[in-house]
Amino acid sequence: MAKQPMLKFVQVNRDMPTKREAADRRDDFHEIYAEFADAKAREQASRCSQCGVPYCQTHCPLHNNIPDWLRLTAEGRLREAYELSQATNTFPEICGRICPQDRLCEGxxxxxxxxHGTVTIGAVEKYITDTAWEEGWVExxxxxxxxxxxxxxxxxxxGGLAAADVLRRAGVQVTVYDxxxxxxxxLTYGIPGFKLEKDVVMRRNAQLEQGGVTFRLNCDVGxxxxxxxxxxxxxxxxxATGVYKSRDMEAPGSGLEGIExxxxxxxxxxxxNFGDDVPEFDSGRxxxxxxxxxxxxxxxxxxDCVRTSIRQGATSVKCLYRRDRANMPGSQREVNNAEEEGVVFEWLSAPRAFLGQQxxxxxxxxxxxxxAPDTTGRQAPEVIEGADYVExxxxxxxxxxxxxxxxPALWDQPDLAVTRWGTVKADFTTGATQMPGVYAVGDIVRGASLVVWAIRDGRDCAEAILDRFGSGAALAAE
Structure with missing residues (x-):
């Protein structure tokens, strides 16, 4: 009888890829985690319990078949693991790097x-597809x-690129405007390189362009x-424009220089870091x-901002958050990384005013x-009078x-229906709006959300469009 390759979580402890020491990684924008070696990836994948109800898969927005590609990895069938992984995820090597696994699959x-400690799903996912690129399996x-x-x-x-990938594989002519x-x-300009090195993104862009997707860049609609x-x-x-308008706050002194x-x-x-000419950076602003x-x-x-500031050589970096650590929306893994690198968090703290002349x-x-808890169940922060101080x-x-x-105003489209929050009204399954032939996906529908949800929306919308065109799903599966 063949040796059982799985259910080793009792004998084998959870082990993440080696993380570079904080003193070393503070000075560059390279990713902080090393790659799994083949033996280590197999070992960590073998910890999966192959449970009857895979909550990891249920809580993944893409419903990736995680238990099966973990088993294939543990058995050394890495190419099959990659093929299964990419069947449901357009960019698995990106999700493996930036998804908040502690809140989704691993959590x-x-x-x-x-x-017993969760399976290191994200690290194995990243390893599978990085290996696929190295071995030439990404066709x-x-x-x-x-x-x-x-x-x-x-x-x-x-979201837009995920839709472009599905549509182009079905033979549809695709033009992306950005x-x-x-x-x-x-992925290119928002997330820092220490979380997602840019050659990983550029490689996917090149694949889409070589596959026949037309890009019209430096093209501002409207x-x-x-x-x-x-x-x-x-x-x-x-x-698939995303949401890029920054929320602001009204406080005395908010118009001072140096507030960005x-x-x-x-x-x-x-x-x-791309090597572009950036006057605002060179000037120090x-x-x-x-x-x-x-x-x-x-x-x-x-x-991302506090860890970028450390790498740029700030003398000190502090983060103000009005709730406590347990109630912050960001990844706890990211908070730990930031603290290791020298960031100081001031919990239960909020700005009242900004000081300075010019x-x-x-x-x-x-x-x-x-x-008391607010309408979402989170405890609402209250000001402690007389406890103000200056940072x-x-x-x-x-x-x-x-x-x-x-x-609607920027594009002169009064018929484009939006919600009271300004997001586009669209069907969450197909992305269809009230305008015939017009769809919307990702953050412009959901509000600011996760990359993995944008990928899910883009794929679902593309399949809906293919169904509308006729015989699309069958062609996409060929």
Whole structure:
């Protein structure tokens, strides 16, 4: 009888890939985790309990067949593991790097609930597809036949690119319009390299372009081309713009120099790492070097800002969040990484005012306590009167989240229905809007959310469009 390759969680402890020491990784933007070796990947995959009800799969937005590709990895059948992984996920090597596994698949692992430590699902997922690229198993997009229908996609972020991939594999003609000079959206310009090295994203962009996807970059819809022109040029249009309008806060002194938006700060850093000419970085405006930095916010964007500031050479980095550690929305893994690198978190703290004459010199901070739960069940923060203090600051970065742009006004489309939050009204399964032939996916429908949800939306929308065109699903499966 063959030796049982799985259920080894009792004998084998959870083990993550080696993490670079904080002192080493503080000075560069390379990813902080090393790659699994083949033997280690097999070992960690073998810890899966192969449970009858795989909660890891249920809690994955893409419903990836995680237990099966873990078993194939444990058995050394890595190419089959890759093929199974990519059958449900357009960008598994990206999700393996940036998904908050502690809140999704790994956070719902059955053996984690029994006290044995979750399976390292994300690290194995990353290893499988990185190996597939190295071994040449990632095949070019090659439709079995070309189709006459065309789809225009506005936005080259994860939702738009996932839709483009599915449609192009079915032979549909696809054109992606994006305002930036590189495709990828937040994968390219929002997420720092220490979480997602940019060659990983550029490799996927190249695959799509080589497979026949047409990219029209540096193309701002509403200025360089009208929405009506795009709509008239294609049989269907997908809106996948994401949400890029930064939430702001009203406080005395908020107009001082040195108070910046997170998206501007992160974009400048990523452009500088690409080797682009970035005047705002070179001038020091969007550069944390030698500065006392205060970041306001508790989500993953705030974590990206504090860790980027460390790497740029800030003299100190502090993060203000109005709730406590247990109630912050960002990944706890990211908080731990930030603390290792020297970031100081000031919990139950919120800005009351910004100090300075022309340029910010400090933040007046009000201390908070958690009171009664709000409508979502979270405890609402309350101000502790008389407990204010001042945090010195040369650079303040507001990471308060994102809102949708006013697309009906920007694109002169009053018939494009939006919610009271400004997101596009669309069917959550198909992405169909109330405008015939117009679909919407990702954050522009959901509000600021996860990359993996955008991928799910893009894939589902593409399948719905193929069904509308007729015989699409069968062609896509060939």
């Amino acid at each position: 719902n692992c059955v053996i984690e609930q029994s006290g 070019p997009i090659a439709p079995s036949r070309e189709r006459g229908e065309s789809v225009g996609i506005i936005g080259a972020g994860p 305002r930036y000079d590189r495709a990828g959206g937040l 200025e360089d081309i009208s929405f009506d022109d795009i709509r008239s040029a294609h049989d269907a249009v997908i809106i 938006k997170a998206i501007d700060f992160l974009t400048a850093s990523n452009r500088e 969007l550069n944390a070097k030698g500065k006392r930095v205060v970041v306001i916010g508790g989500g993953d964007t705030a974590m 340029h910010v010199t400090g933040v007046k901070v009000q201390k908070m306590r958690l009171g 010195d600051a040369d650079l303040v970065i507001k990471a308060l989240g994102f809102e949708p742009e006013a697309l």
